[in-house]
Amino acid sequence: xxxxxxxxxxxxxxxxxxxxxxxxxxxxxxxxxxxxxxxxxxxxxxxxxxxxxxxxxxxxxxxxxxxxxxxxxxxxxxxxxxxxxxxxxxxxxxxxxxxxxxxxxxxxxxxxxxxxxxxxxxxxxxxxxxxxxxxxxxxxxxxxxxxxxxxxxxxxxxxxxxxxxxxxxxxxxxxxxxxxxxxxxxxxxxxxxxxxxxxxxxxxxxxxxxxxxxxxxxxxxxxxxxxxxxxxxxxxxxxxxxxxxxxxxxxxxxxxxxxxxxxxxxxxxxxxxxxxxxxxxxxxxxxxxxxxxxxxxxxxxxxxxxxxxxxxxxxxxxxxxxxxxxxxxxxxxxxxxxxxxxxxxxxxxxxxxxxxxxxxxxxxxxxxxxxxxxxxxxx
Numbered sequence: 001x002x003x004x005x006x007x008x009x010x011x012x013x014x015x016x017x018x019x020x021x022x023x024x025x026x027x028x029x030x031x032x033x034x035x036x037x038x039x040x041x042x043x044x045x046x047x048x049x050x051x052x053x054x055x056x057x058x059x060x061x062x063x064x065x066x067x068x069x070x071x072x073x074x075x076x077x078x079x080x081x082x083x084x085x086x087x088x089x090x091x092x093x094x095x096x097x098x099x100x101x102x103x104x105x106x107x108x109x110x111x112x113x114x115x116x117x118x119x120x121x122x123x124x125x126x127x128x129x130x131x132x133x134x135x136x137x138x139x140x141x142x143x144x145x146x147x148x149x150x151x152x153x154x155x156x157x158x159x160x161x162x163x164x165x166x167x168x169x170x171x172x173x174x175x176x177x178x179x180x181x182x183x184x185x186x187x188x189x190x191x192x193x194x195x196x197x198x199x200x201x202x203x204x205x206x207x208x209x210x211x212x213x214x215x216x217x218x219x220x221x222x223x224x225x226x227x228x229x230x231x232x233x234x235x236x237x238x239x240x241x242x243x244x245x246x247x248x249x250x251x252x253x254x255x256x257x258x259x260x261x262x263x264x265x266x267x268x269x270x271x272x273x274x275x276x277x278x279x280x281x282x283x284x285x286x287x288x289x290x291x292x293x294x295x296x297x298x299x300x301x302x303x304x305x306x307x308x309x310x311x312x313x314x315x316x317x318x319x320x321x322x323x324x325x326x327x328x329x330x331x332x333x334x335x336x337x338x339x340x341x342x343x344x345x346x347x348x349x350x351x352x353x354x355x356x357x358x359x360x361x362x363x364x365x366x367x368x369x370x371x372x373x374x375x376x377x378x379x
Contacts, residue, residue, distance in 0.1 A: 069117040075265055078111055078121060085109070085262040086287075091117045094290035095263045096189050098336045100329060102281040102310070102322070106342045106355035110190050115292055122190070124341050124355075180350040180363075181234035185343055186374025191290035191298040192339040193379075196243050199224070199303075199337070202274035204250040208312050211275070211326060213248070215314045220273055221246045223331040226352075226366060227338055227375055236372035242338075242379045254302035256287050263287040263302075271301050271337075273330075278306040283357075284329045286336040301337045305329060319360035328364040329357060340374050 068074050068088050079085035086097040086109050094112035101107075108124040201220045203213030224246050225231065230238040255268045258277035267289055278285055288301040305312070311323040319325070335353045342355035349356070351368040367375070 066119055067117040068113045068119050073119065074113075077260060077262060078109060079260075085260045086111045087263060087265050088119055089113050089289075091115055092292045094190060094292075094296055096191065096286075096288040096290070096336070097262055098286045098333070098342065099261055099278075099282045100284040100332065100355075100357060102283050104356035104358060106357075108189070108336070108342060112190060112290070112296070124187075178347060178350050180232075180366075180368040183343075183345075183348045183351060183368065183370045184373055185345065185348050185351070185370040186353065186377070187341045187343070188374065188378055189288070189336070189339050189341050191288060191296040193242060194293075194297045196245070197271055197298075197301070197337075198245040198247075199271040199273055199301075200249045200252045201246060202250060202252055202254075202272065203248040205253070206275040206307050208275060208307050208310075211312055211314060216275075216326070217246075217248050219314060219327045219330060223327055223334050223365075226331050227334055230367065230372050230375060232367035232369065232372040234367075234369040234372060236367075236369060236376070238372075239376045240379050254287070254304045255300070256285060256302050256304045258304070261285055263289065267300050269300065273303045274305075275307040276304050277308045278304060279308070282306060283310055283324055284333045286333045288336065288339075298339065303330070303333045303337060305333075313360070316360050316362050322359050324357070324359055325362055325365070328362055331366075332357065332364045335371065335375075338375060339378050340371070343370065 066073060069091060073088045074090050076088050077085045078088065086095045088111055089095055091113050092115045094110065096108065096110040098108040099106060108122075110122040112120050112122075114120070199220070201217050203217050207213060207216060224244050228240060228243050230236065230240050252270060252272045252274070254272040254274045254276065255264045255270070256262070256276070256278075257264045259279060261278055261280065261282050264287075284303070284305045286301065286303050288298050290296040291299045305326065311321065312326050313319050313323045314326050316325050332352055340353050343351055343353050344355045348354050348368075348370060350363060352364045352366070352371045353374070354364070357364060
């Protein structure tokens with residue numbers, strides 16, 4: 001029998017163990033030791049092209065075939081259609097950034113650097129191009145040393161998108177034709193938790209006027225419980241083996257660079273959920289960091305909901321206009337926290353991990369069949 005979600009500093013239910021994040025130590029172990037295992041191909045041959053020295057650069061030129069160390073690419077930002085971005089991490093580490101946009105769309109980028117330093121990228125979503133924006137310092141320093149950066153000219157590349165809709169309104173019309181239990185589809189990101197994570201909720205700073213701190217904390221617990229307890233309406237058996245701790249801390253901030261809709265350039269060792277600035281049309285964003293230790297392990301994951309130009313409600317009773325339901329968006333983002341990727345096919349339109357969300361909708365508060373099967377498969 002499944003116990004209920006934790007309160008305050010108490011574990012969610014399946015374990016009395018609280019797993020505080022020890023990111024720095026784990027990252028050092030994975031990056032410096034690698035436990036004698038490499039998950040990717042050998043370093044590129046001598047003379048392999050590095051990225052072009054320009055303001056922007058193609059995903060193909062930067063991501064596939066360069067070595068982050070020899071090309072001094074660590075810290076450069078990969079940007080997808082100006083919606084979100086992620087920096088290129090050091091050897092043995094990776095990042096995944098998922099953005100949900102106000103038009104209902106979503107896009108995810110994973111940037112992985114193998115223990116040998118080779119960079120690879122995966123992009124999920126309704127985007128058809130990506131560029132890299134230079135972080136500045138490393139590239140400028142190399143330029144002053146006379147290094148010549150080589151690569152192909154800028155051009156868009158196709159990404160693995162199953163998107164068939166361009167707006168939340170279109171998504172709603174498609175949704176009427178399917179049910180929550182129609183689709184068994186799910187897909188996973190590269191990393192997953194190998195321990196029980198803890199997430200801190202900032203219940204004071206940055207909150208919209210319509211969201212009370214106590215309500216935000218309770219919603220965070222309820223949304224996390226939905227995943228931990230595999231709460232669905234499709235009679236999918238719960239085999240989830242992980243739990244999580246959710247508690248409040250009024251002085252913690254998610255480790256997210258709101259100006260770039262990206263992970264901050266360095267890890268801080270904590271998982272934090274907050275409201276804060278996100279730019280453009282991004283409504284919510286999840287930033288996960290991985291380390292290679294006999295596989296890609298999640299060692300930090302932060303979630304932010306936008307407080308700059310978005311309207312939020314905690315109850316959809318009487319909801320009107322372009323307002324977003326906190327629990328629906330948050331439950332979706334916590335799916336990324338656990339390691340699930342977005343879905344875009346019309347047959348998945350009623351799943352929590354569907355890449356489009358509608359204003360004033362509560363559909364994503366509970367799991368569909370594919371969501372439940374996905375979290376069970378991961379853990």
